[in-house]
Amino acid sequence: MKIAVVGTGYVGLVTAAIFSKFGNQVTGIDIDKKKIKGLKEGKVPFYEPRLKNLVEKGLGKNTLSFVASYKKGIPGRKVVFICVGTPAKENGDYDLSYVFDSVKSVARNLDDYTVICIKSTVPPTTKEKIKKIVEKSTEIDFDLSSCPEFLKEGSAVEDALHPHRVVIGVESRRAEVLLLKLHQPIKAPRVICDIKSAQTIKYAANAFLATKISFINSIARICDKVGADIDKVSLGLGLDPRIGGKFLQAGLGYGGSCFPKDTWALIAFAKRLGYNFKFLKQVDEVNKQQIDYFIDKIVKLCGGLVKNKTLTVLGLSFKPHTDDMREARSIPLIRRLKQKGVKIKAYDPQAMENAKKILKGIHFCKNSYEALKGSSALILVTEWPEFKKINFKKVADLMKEKIVVDGRNFLNAERLKKLGFVYRGIGR
Ligand code: NAD
Numbered sequence: 001m002k003i004a005v006v007g008t009g010y011v012g013l014v015t016a017a018i019f020s021k022f023g024n025q026v027t028g029i030d031i032d033k034k035k036i037k038g039l040k041e042g043k044v045p046f047y048e049p050r051l052k053n054l055v056e057k058g059l060g061k062n063t064l065s066f067v068a069s070y071k072k073g074i075p076g077r078k079v080v081f082i083c084v085g086t087p088a089k090e091n092g093d094y095d096l097s098y099v100f101d102s103v104k105s106v107a108r109n110l111d112d113y114t115v116i117c118i119k120s121t122v123p124p125t126t127k128e129k130i131k132k133i134v135e136k137s138t139e140i141d142f143d144l145s146s147c148p149e150f151l152k153e154g155s156a157v158e159d160a161l162h163p164h165r166v167v168i169g170v171e172s173r174r175a176e177v178l179l180l181k182l183h184q185p186i187k188a189p190r191v192i193c194d195i196k197s198a199q200t201i202k203y204a205a206n207a208f209l210a211t212k213i214s215f216i217n218s219i220a221r222i223c224d225k226v227g228a229d230i231d232k233v234s235l236g237l238g239l240d241p242r243i244g245g246k247f248l249q250a251g252l253g254y255g256g257s258c259f260p261k262d263t264w265a266l267i268a269f270a271k272r273l274g275y276n277f278k279f280l281k282q283v284d285e286v287n288k289q290q291i292d293y294f295i296d297k298i299v300k301l302c303g304g305l306v307k308n309k310t311l312t313v314l315g316l317s318f319k320p321h322t323d324d325m326r327e328a329r330s331i332p333l334i335r336r337l338k339q340k341g342v343k344i345k346a347y348d349p350q351a352m353e354n355a356k357k358i359l360k361g362i363h364f365c366k367n368s369y370e371a372l373k374g375s376s377a378l379i380l381v382t383e384w385p386e387f388k389k390i391n392f393k394k395v396a397d398l399m400k401e402k403i404v405v406d407g408r409n410f411l412n413a414e415r416l417k418k419l420g421f422v423y424r425g426i427g428r
Contacts, residue, residue, distance in 0.1 A: 001182055004029055004077040006102045008039060008066065010048065010257070010324070011119055011149045012083030014156045017051060020058035021161075022185045028066045029073040039066040047323040047350045050157040074109035079182060081147070082106070083119045092264035096122060096129075103130050107137035115175045117145045121203070121262055123269040124196040143175035146195045147183075148202035153256065154321030167191045169198025203269075206262040207280055212247040213254045214286035220250035220427025221293070230427030231409060250427045252333070252381060252407040253290035255318035257326040260287070291332045297424055298337070298405050302377060307341035310400070312375040314368055315382025315408075316359075317351035325354040329407070330381045334359055347371040349384050369398060377403035383410040392419050 001024045005016040008030040020026040030036050035045050042056045058064025067073045074080065084098040099120050106116060116134065118127070131144055146169035151159035166183050168190060170176045176192060183190075191201065216237075220230040230250040238245025254260065263284050270277040299306050318328035325331070328351075334344055344362040348355060352364055365371035368387065372378060372395050380387060387410065396402055402421040404411060409425040416423045 001025070001079065001178075002077050003027075003079040003081065003182070004073050004106075005081045005083055006030075006073075006106060007082065007084035007098075007120070008032075008035060009083065009085060010046065010153055010156060011151065012081070013039075013044065013055070014048070014051060014151060014160050015081055015083055015119060015149070016064060017054040017058055018157065018160045019182065020061075020064035021054055023063060024182070026058070026064050027073045027077065028064070029070060030066070030068060033068045036066045036068040047321075048153065048156050049321060054157060070105040070109045074106055074114075075111040077114060079115045079117055079178060080106050081117050081119050083149070086120045086122055086261075086265075088261035088264050093268045094123065094261070094265040096126060099126065100129065100133055103133050104137055107134040107140075107142070110138050110140040110142060113141045113143075113174075115143045115145055115178050117147050117179065118195075118199075119147055119149045121148060121206075121258070121265075122199060123203070123265065124199040125269075126199070127195045143170070143172045144195065145170045145175045145179060146198040147179065148198055150202070150205065153324055154319055161186070163188045165189045165191055167193070167198045167201050169193055169195040171195060203262060203266045206259055207266050207283070209247050210254055210259045210263050210287070211280075211283045213251075213259075214283040216248045216250050217253060217290055217426070218286055223250075223427035228427075230425075233427075250409060250425075251290075252294055252329045252426070253287040255327040255329045257318075257324060260284075260327045291329065291336065294333065294405070294407055294426070295336055295340075297426075298377060298379060299340070301403050301405060301422060301424055302401075306337070308343065309376045310343040310345060310374060311337065311377045311379055312371045313344055313346040313362075313379050313381055314348075314371065314387055315380060315384055316346060316348035316355040317382050320382055320384045321350075323348075323350040323354050325351055325358055328355075328382075330355070331358060333379075333381060333407075334362060338362070345371045345375060348382065349386055369394065373398045375399050376401040377405055380404070380406045380408055380410055383408040387411070392416060392421070396420060 004027045005012045006029045008028045016026045016028040044052045084102045087095050089095050166188050168179050223230040234248040237243050238248050267277050267280050316330040346362055347365045368390050396419050404421050404423045406425040413423045
């Protein structure tokens with residue numbers, strides 16, 4: 001099938017790559033000309049395992065192409081996926097301007113019946129506005145639909161090829177048939193529903209996952225107070241299939257391009273509907289407080305005084321296996337530590353270039369050992385597997401003070417204690 005994918009970011013590029021792998025003729029469209037130029041040469045502009053390989057294969061087989069022009073990319077396509085960003089505004093409200101702009105450009109270039117499918121995460125009433133925009137811009141017959149995306153950065157290709165479900169929001173049998181055909185190679189349960197339900201599923205999923213994280217972080221506070229072990233508590237909780245063990249790891253809280261903005265968006269959307277979503281506001285509040293809670297731990301362990309001390313932050317990206325710094329927990333953490341007069345040394349296996357654009361006045365290091373040399377504490381922010389392999393015997397000699405504050409409960413506490421480190425996690 002000939003399809004187009006508008007927006008070649010994390011979601012769009014993965015979508016384009018997997019549908020081309022299934023043998024469709026896919027065109028990726030983006031307004032970022034530099035990005036398109038690179039993609040034509042097989043250059044993936046961000047770090048995502050397996051993606052480069054898939055893009056190169058698609059280009060090689062001529063099932064995948066990229067253009068910076070709607071005129072070239074839209075006519076003749078049966079399905080057009082909209083995968084542009086829906087960022088949060090300063091006040092937490094959602095910005096749908098990229099969606100509206102891209103839909104208008106798509107509509108102006110339609111030449112025959114097309115299914116316009118929204119993959120971007122948007123509030124459930126957006127479809128009415130989108131429909132009006134398309135109807136104003138073209139006489140050509142179209143159907144609107146929504147297939148929200150559930151991939152996770154760091155395992156995006158795997159998630160897109162083997163999702164837990166495929167949600168297809170449609171208003172016509174014609175669109176349903178086309179989308180079912182396109183998704184045929186993906187073996188996963190289908191949820192066929194109306195567009196508003198599809199988009200509500202996406203918001204509800206992210207809000208629920210954020211809730212699990214804030215819930216376990218609240219329980220971790222109790223553990224800290226009574227000396228219980230949150231890891232055992234999570235294990236005991238998660239073995240109950242009604243609860244499930246995923247997203248029950250206590251830590252610094254959630255960040256990234258989705259959970260924060262989608263919880264804020266749902267709160268803002270609910271307000272527009274006249275509903276005060278207090279419960280979700282509290283989830284967000286717990287997440288925000290988690291940084292200060294962690295900093296209090298650091299300060300206490302450093303004897304109450306951190307001014308002029310050198311501390312090392314390991315891991316900067318919002319989670320491992322990505323270089324994405326959007327809403328990364330390292331950002332507010334480092335900024336607040338700097339306000340306290342701390343000198344920061346930092347290292348991340350993939351996100352250094354992106355981090356340098358955001359975090360100023362810190363010393364970026366080439367590896368963990370350089371970052372830990374002369375430092376008064378190791379602060380673990382992102383659980384990259386390579387940090388488990390650090391030679392802590394060597395590190396014990398490099399550091400000024402042997403303190404480890406583990407924001408992801410990731411390192412081997414017993415081993416570190418045996419080596420003479422003072423170790424604290426969150427709720428353990
Ligand atoms: P992104 O910022 O990585 O990519 C968006 C792309 O859209 C950019 O390349 C940008 O240049 C392009 N773009 C913007 N306006 C355009 C226009 N008018 N025409 C063509 N291209 C345009 O965004 P993302 O992380 O891929 O997210 C896209 C959507 O998917 C968002 O709604 C997000 O909430 C949702 N989502 C993201 C993830 C994730 O893990 N990143 C997961 C599920 C859903």
